[in-house]
Amino acid sequence: MAAIGKIRSWGPVLVIVIGLALFAFIAEELFRSCESTRNQERQRIGEVLGKKIDVQEFQKLLDEYQDVVKMTQGRENLTDEELNQVKDMVWNQYVQTLIIEDETKKLGLTVTDEEMKNILQQGTNPMLTQTPFVNQQTGRFDSNMLQKFLAEYKNVKNTNPQMLEQYQSLYNFWNFIEKNLRQQTLVQKYQNLLGSCLLSNPVSAKKAYENDNIESNIQLVSFPYVDINDNKVAVTDGDLSAKYDELKQQFKQIVETRDIKYVDVQVVASPEDRVALNKNIADLSSQLAAATDPSEVIRKSMSYVPYLGIPQTKAAFPTDIANKLDSMAVGSVCAPVENKDDNTINVIKLLAKQSLADSIQFRAIQIGGSDVLEARRVADSVYTALKGGADFEAIAKKYGQTGEKNWLTSAQYQTAPSMDKDTREYIRTLNTAAVNAITNLEMTSSNMIVQVLDRKAFTDKYTAAVIKKGIDFSKDTYSAAFNKFSQFVSENQTIEAMEKNAAKYGYKVQERQGVNNAEHTIAGVRATREAMKWLFDAKKGAVSPLYECGNNDHLLVVALTNINPKGYMAKNNPQVAQYLKSEVLKDKKAAQILEKIKGVKSVAEAQKKGGKVSDVNQITFTAPVFISETGASEPALSGAVAATAQGKFSANPVKGNAGVYLFQVKSKSPRTQEYKEGVYEMSLKQKAMQYAGNFMQELFVKANVKDNRYLFF
DSSP, rough: OHHHHHHHHTTHHHHHHHHHHHHHHHHHHHHHHHHHHHHHHTEEEEEEEEEEEEEEHHHHHHHHHHHHHHHHTTTTTOHHHHHHHHHHHHHHHHHHHHHHHHHHHHHOOOOOHHHHHHHHHHOOOTGGGSSOOOOOTTOOOOHHHHHHHHHHHHHHHHHHHHHHHHHHHHHHHHHHHHHHHHHHHHHHHHHHHTTSSSSOOOHHHHHHHHHEEEEEEEEEEEEEESOGEEEEEOOHHHHHHHHHHHHHGEEESSOOOEEEEEEEEEEEHHHHHHHHHHHHHHHHHHHHHHSSSSSHHHHHHHHSSOOOSBBGGGGGHHHHHHHHHHTTTOOOOOOEEETTTTTEEEEEEEEEEEEEEEEEEEEEEEEEEHHHHHHHHHHHHHHHHHTTTTTHHHHHHHOOOOOOOOOOOOGGGGOOOOHHHHHHHHHHHHHHSTTOEEEEESSSEEEEEEEEEEEEEEEEEEEEEEEEEEOOOOOOHHHHHHHHHHHHHOOOHHHHHHHHHHHHHTOOEEEEEOOOOOSBBBBBBBOOOOHHHHHHHHHTTTTTOEEEETTEEEEEEEEEEEEEEEEEOOOOOOHHHHHHHHHHHHHHHHHHHHHHHHTOSSSSHHTTTTOOEEEEEEEBBBOOOEEEETTTEEHOOOOOOOOTTTBBBOSSSOSSSSSEEEEEEEEEEESOOOOOHHHHHHHOOOHHHHHHTTTHHHHHHHHHHHEEEEGTT
């Protein structure tokens, strides 16, 4: 009983302890839940129509598209610029697909399997001509070739796992093409639906013909705005506000942007660095001249251009190298040449120049065995049988291969980053073997039976060894530049201080307005993603840390000067304010000119008022006329001339982009082009389709697209 009483006396304390324990448990679970949610948010690359887009999902699409680009172009890697283009293309296409699918679902629009079948049978879609299923005789997509491949793929998948890898990449490529064909067709159906709402008719067609083909010759009197000094025109805040309200729609932006000031320093080689590089290049050049096989010299030089040891077209070489090849004698070595465009020094040895086919048709059978001797024995047997007239494809099938005819182009192999001895010998054989001859090619661990069937598009090819080295700075040079820039950044932590002191250090503060988070770089400097992440998380007036970026040769600091929210840009935005002022000045100058020429009824009277007279000919309604006196295109003038009868003086002055105009129509005459009603109706229809194509911008805004790719790429 005493114990129970004691427990009761501790009751309030126990309640508090238990309560705290329960709270801690709940708080821990809540923390875990919040952390899990934050982790999920960190993995979201964007949002479309409320759908959260996971970075892994986007990466899968990106990898798929990269594989397609590499396969179609015969390349292993893409440059940073090309990769950025791919990222934008994949993102834009993915966003468009989600938006269109949402719209077409509401309307019941779909692309049926039967429609896809018809598209393949017609074979006219440009996307299909980029596939390997093109008949070389007709140059058209051949659906039978596709069906044959799909049947072979299914058979290999079920019976020959060893060969599956060879078929899988092409099968994945076809799946990509088919998927994109469906998406493209769905977009076209939606666009056609919108375009059908915009009709053409014979009356409109006739008017369009007249607008295109009736030419006017005029005597023009120009009153340029530049003749009035800006200082003599008063611009009030009320004028700017009124103009802002008038033009407000022009200042609408669909994404948030940011204005920045920045200092970018590129580290370059010092004079001492150049002396050391020139000595190294001179030594390598001597070795290259003496070498029978330049492979080792090129490898040691760490050249940007690999040595493949095969004939290549000019397209395989950098432009500056390609431009020198024809001026060189075979066996010669050029003196070291500096290229300022890519900051390199270059040496070339031309080993051979030949006229060879750019496209080669061939077929092949790979022969393996338990060991090399077995492969050689079997290959000799196959070679003898084929020389005796055996069926090539029948023998190929005995070894699990098709033996079908294929085309090889230079572009498929000549830009490879490296090439082994077997591949080099294989390509040499394809380039030089007699047409229809059978060749038994011995490789390291197997044999290849090859038959060249045809060659086309002969062109000059070059076997060249190239040393292309960057004019790089040393570690000491970079360290000195880094320390100097680091001191500048640490001592100037405000925008005002940066601008005041940059020149003392030899730096220049630059400015950029309207940076959006869909951009891949800041100030055009690569590898600035960390700076982009800082920029879109910073507050106005903040100055960033020092960033090392570019190709490890740039030092960057960024200051955020303004944040422009999604929606209408403010009147006091520097770009907006400048534009408003220029428009108000134009209006007020026009008003002064109009007052001065009030009541003018002829060219002579206008000239007395200070107008500049000139003859302007061949003016049509559809082509904005360019006025040399004001240096501007004037669509309004084209319209006014078209509406004025021959022999008449302009009823009203024309307020243009760069001046006010009066004119006398001297003559009007039709061009000799024949009027074809059907052609002009179709042209109007096509223009309507183009207008309908602008729907995507509106749908994009409605979809509330959020693009956070800058956090990941």
